[in-house]
Structure formats: structure tokens, C-alpha cells
Amino acid sequence: MNTQLLDALAALVKEKGISQEVLVEAIEAAIISAYKRNFGQAQNVRVDFNMETGLIRVFARKEVVEEVYDSRLEISLDEARLLNPNYQVGDVVELEVTPKDFGRIAAQTAKQVVTQRVREAERGVIYAEFIDREEDIMTGIVQRVDSRFAYVSLGKVEALLPVSEQMPNETYKPHDRLKVYITKVEKTTKGPQIFVSRTHPGLLKRLFELEVPEIYDGTVEIKSIAREAGDRSKISVHSDNSEVDPVGACVGPKGQRVQAVVDELKGEKIDIVRWSDDPVEFVANALSPAKVLHVIVNEEERATTVIVPDYQLSLAIGKRGQNARLAAKLTNWKIDIKSESEAKELGIVYVPSASLDSFDTPINNEDESNQTFDLTEEEIE
Structure with missing residues (x-):
């Protein structure tokens, strides 16, 4: 069983991307909860989880006192000195209290707690990943559509595409693949909530960064964008390099670069103009x-x-x-x-x-x- 536990732990670390320390902490908390529920609710216990052997031991922590009022939390000085003559009043004694059949009970009782802690840690990982993707572009797959949102899968999480952020010339169907612009990432009790857009001017900027290497490497700069999503947009571009034509770079050979952006935006017309001070x-x-x-x-x-x-x-x-x-x-x-x-x-x-x-x-x-x-x-x- 101990080997199976270590293997399961390693698999969770790899699959969920959660640190081993977080998982061990969740398991220890779950085992303490299981022990208190089944073997004495008032016990002050500590769990020792050996990561090399998978051995789990439970220790009751009792304070050394002159007179014992609660044997589950306290131990007399005389009893403590039978264990170690150096104990003094106020010290804490740890006694191993691991039940013989605790493995089965712990597995049953702690499963829900472990699952919850793992889920919380996983949500934290997802939030940390996507908070850095705000104002970025991602490719998603439409899962379903209702009167308020189109729900777009971004892999580990489902993003919300509000009706107000949907292009008027587009109809979304399940399994449609489309690029979206991440406008906001919120942390909620149910996990990270991600809002995306198809109408934001930032989507147009990111699409040109994907299609035009000169924009991505900074040779050409997009100075401003004006967009009426689904109909027409204008962008102004500039380059400090006199040998680079910023408009030509965005248009591309035979218009291939700008056409790729137009195709992604379902035919939205795009005017590319040269910026000037x-x-x-x-x-x-x-x-x-x-x-x-x-x-x-x-x-x-x-x-x-x-x-x-x-x-x-x-x-x-x-x-x-x-x-x-x-x-x-x-x-x-x-x-x-x-x-x-x-x-x-x-x-x-x-x-x-x-x-x-x-x-x-x-x-x-x-x-x-x-x-x-x-x-x-x-x-x-």
C-alpha cells in the first residue's frame, strides 16, 4: 500500500503540476482529520509521512503537567519522566498512537479531504498560469453556447466569451476552433474565471504579431488601432529602420500576411496606414x-x-x-x-x-x- 501511495503521489505531481510539498501537506491534514474523527476528537496529533518508504505514523502530542485534567491532551510529570528523565513541566511529549487498522480507515476518510486540497492547489496553478496570459491571444475550442456566453475550452480551463465580446458577423458552434483575446482573469471560490473577447483591438494587434515577424521582433511597431469588429479596422504602423517598409511588411508577399488576419476575423476589412508624427x-x-x-x-x-x-x-x-x-x-x-x-x-x-x-x-x-x-x-x- 505504501508503494502504491508514493506512486500515486508521483503521478499527481506530474499530471497536475502541483508541488510535492503541497500534496504531502494535504495528505497529512487529511490523515489528522481521519484520526480525530475515528479515534478521539480532542486529540492533539501530528502525522509523520516518510517520503522514502511511504510509512505513515501518528503521534499524540501531550503537554507535561503536574496534575492531569484531560489525559488526551496532558501527561503527568511522573509518567513523562518514565519515558525520559529530562522532561520538565511545560514540555511536549510525543507518543506514537498509530492504530493497527488505520491504513484502511485513513484511506476511506481522508479521500475527500485530499481531493479537495488537490483541487484547490490545481486551481492555484491554473490561475498563476493564466494571470500571466492577460492581454494575450490563445486558440480555443467552442464547447457550448447559450444566451449569455460562448464557452471556449483553453485546455485546462473553460473561458467565457460574452455576447458583448462576440463579433456580429460570426455564429459559434460546438467544436469551432478560434483565436480569442484574454481580457480578464479572476480568482473565485470555484476556481479561476477567464473572460475572452473577439472584438477587442488587442486581438487584432496579437494576430499581426503572429503573422508579421517584423512586428514580433520590434522592427515594425503598431502605433494605434481603431476597430469596429466584424466590419472594418484601421491600424497605423511605423519603423525606425528606413530600409523597412512597415506597411509592406504587414501586407506581406501577395497580401498573404494581412489576408491571414482577415480570414481569422471572418472577412473584416483592414486598412494599414503609415504612422507619422x-x-x-x-x-x-x-x-x-x-x-x-x-x-x-x-x-x-x-x-x-x-x-x-x-x-x-x-x-x-x-x-x-x-x-x-x-x-x-x-x-x-x-x-x-x-x-x-x-x-x-x-x-x-x-x-x-x-x-x-x-x-x-x-x-x-x-x-x-x-x-x-x-x-x-x-x-x-
Whole structure:
């Protein structure tokens, strides 16, 4: 039996990743509980568990006193000195009280306590593992779906994907494999509770880190992200290395890298633009794919007025103001878009920015509304 106990202990250490010391402590506590329940509830006992032989011994701890009031907790000085003449009043004597049939009783009674302690230790291991994975990406498998959550298995634990964090263009079914972004890890009485997201901008960032080696090693940096999950996103990228094209690195050969991200996000459109510390250039880039003629900057209000050709106004604003709204979030600048003719009517005098001469993107507004309208400040914010 002792050999079996040691083998079981070694298997638990390997399988659950729990330290041997924690398991031994759980077993000793379980044996003490079993002994007190079966052989004297008031006994003050200590368990000695020999890790080399698997031998378990129980010792009753009794205080040396002049006059004994409770023989289960106390021993007289005369009796103690029969064991060792050096004992004094106040010392503690340990007497082995291991019952002959204690192995069977201990195994039956202590099983529940050991299981509970092992479960608690396992939860602690899982929490320690996942608390370091906050703001990271993991691949999970959908287990089931209800009206509030999709339950995603991350191996040792089941994560919660709330409806508010689910992409509107996705339907989740059991056994679906998908990448999720860990937003929060909480410690609860029932173990660690992990919340994940498919809509968080951090998911987009981590996906590009997986697909673009230059981002992972720091050669290319993602400066900002604006995302409307399931529909369209914009990211701005920058590299301190003049020999590296940050946009090209993210797009990849024949668009393979960005396409891999788009496929994972079920067709979400992604605009990759070059970041700049010059607001004129950055705002113009952010409004891609529209062509920008001029950007007027108001530093105090952190606002810009953007002039675009008349035929580009609808493209610059986008469906329901989406392109302008995402550009404003990406740059953190307010953006007021004016057509060239409207600017003339308002008396806005400008000279087309030389720095924007090379900013020329393909004109394609097949997916854009032909309706033209002014974007209100509320829509931008």
C-alpha cells in the first residue's frame, strides 16, 4: 500500500503540476482529520509521512503537567519522566498512537479531504498560469453556447466569451476552433474565471504579431488601432529602420500576411496606414483609401479640417461615417471633412500640400455610399 501511495503521489505531481510539498501537506491534514474523527476528537496529533518508504505514523502530542485534567491532551510529570528523565513541566511529549487498522480507515476518510486540497492547489496553478496570459491571444475550442456566453475550452480551463465580446458577423458552434483575446482573469471560490473577447483591438494587434515577424521582433511597431469588429479596422504602423517598409511588411508577399488576419476575423476589412508624427500626413494617411488635397490643423482644439476632391467626399466619409470615424479614433484628432467646392464656398483658402502629392490611392467606392453629408462632432467622437 505504501508503494502504491508514493506512486500515486508521483503521478499527481506530474499530471497536475502541483508541488510535492503541497500534496504531502494535504495528505497529512487529511490523515489528522481521519484520526480525530475515528479515534478521539480532542486529540492533539501530528502525522509523520516518510517520503522514502511511504510509512505513515501518528503521534499524540501531550503537554507535561503536574496534575492531569484531560489525559488526551496532558501527561503527568511522573509518567513523562518514565519515558525520559529530562522532561520538565511545560514540555511536549510525543507518543506514537498509530492504530493497527488505520491504513484502511485513513484511506476511506481522508479521500475527500485530499481531493479537495488537490483541487484547490490545481486551481492555484491554473490561475498563476493564466494571470500571466492577460492581454494575450490563445486558440480555443467552442464547447457550448447559450444566451449569455460562448464557452471556449483553453485546455485546462473553460473561458467565457460574452455576447458583448462576440463579433456580429460570426455564429459559434460546438467544436469551432478560434483565436480569442484574454481580457480578464479572476480568482473565485470555484476556481479561476477567464473572460475572452473577439472584438477587442488587442486581438487584432496579437494576430499581426503572429503573422508579421517584423512586428514580433520590434522592427515594425503598431502605433494605434481603431476597430469596429466584424466590419472594418484601421491600424497605423511605423519603423525606425528606413530600409523597412512597415506597411509592406504587414501586407506581406501577395497580401498573404494581412489576408491571414482577415480570414481569422471572418472577412473584416483592414486598412494599414503609415504612422507619422506630422498630423497633416497622419490624418491624410488615416483617411485611406480617399485622396486628400489639404489638411488644416488646429493644435489648440486638436482638430483638423480636411479638403478632398468632390468625387472623393463619399469615399472619405464612408458608410454611415465609418471611414472618417475610424480615422479620428486612429489619429486621436477630430476630423472635419470638406469637399473642394464646399471649401471654396466657405472661403477656405488653401494650397494643395506638397507632402500629399504622392498620396494617391486607388479609387474604389463600390462598397461606399454615394450619399454625401457632413460628419457631426458626435459621430466623430
